[in-house]
Amino acid sequence: MYMAEFKLRFGDRKWYVRRIIEANSLEEAEEMAERYARAMNKGEVLWELSYVIEAERPLLIGKEELEKLGA
Template identity: 80%
Template sequence: MYMAEFKLRYGDRKWYVRRIVEASSLEEAEEKARKYARLMNRGEVVWELSYVIESSRPLLIGDEEIKKLEGS
């Protein structure tokens, strides 16, 4: 499983969103994320791909993640 982060711009505002990408490799995930950003750019909000990472638990905050942070 992969997660892509996108930077969105609207005028002088910007924010970030993340999406889970279904793909069998990092290269395929990056390709899909780039295509997704290009297709989302049909409105006034500009989508830019920031990065794609492999993640076994994307966007999940659970006991495992809290324990890792407490140990740091």
């Protein structure tokens, strides 16, 4: 499982979104993320791929993550 982060732009506004990608390799995940960004760029919001990482527990905050942070 991989996670891609995208930078979205609309005029002078900017924000970030993340998406989970089901792929067999990092290269496949990056290619899928690029295709996704191109497909989403059909409206007024510009999607730019920031990065793709391998993620076992993406976007999940649990006891394990808090312990790693010392919180």
